[in-house]
Amino acid sequence: MADDSAFYRTYLKEELQRRKERNSRYSLRAFAKTLSIDNGQLSKIISGKALLSVDLADNISKKLKLTRGSL
Structure with a gap:
């Protein structure tokens, strides 16, 4: 099974x-400021050291004006 987190990390990068x-x-x-999250947290998410929660994915999607499920 492919790593599902790779898609959102790639998209954010x-x-x-x-x-x-x-x-x-x-x-x-x-x-990170644009996305209203801590820059350390964003760095960890992009590098794969932290996972993106469903709530945070929804918030980021709204900030980037993406449709639900894009991240």
């Missing part, structure tokens, strides 16, 4: 990279 490409000064800290 790619979204951060897209934002950095538009603004070279954009940082993980700024992205």
Whole structure:
């Protein structure tokens, strides 16, 4: 069975990279602030050291204006 968490980690990494490409000064800290989560927590989620809860996934999806189930 594939690692289901890989999809949302990849999505968040790619979204951060897209934002950095538009603004070279954009940082993980700024992205975390946009998502209303702690930057350390976001770093752990992206690196695979922490899991994304259902509630947090819903909140992030809303902040990124994604449809339910996208993350």
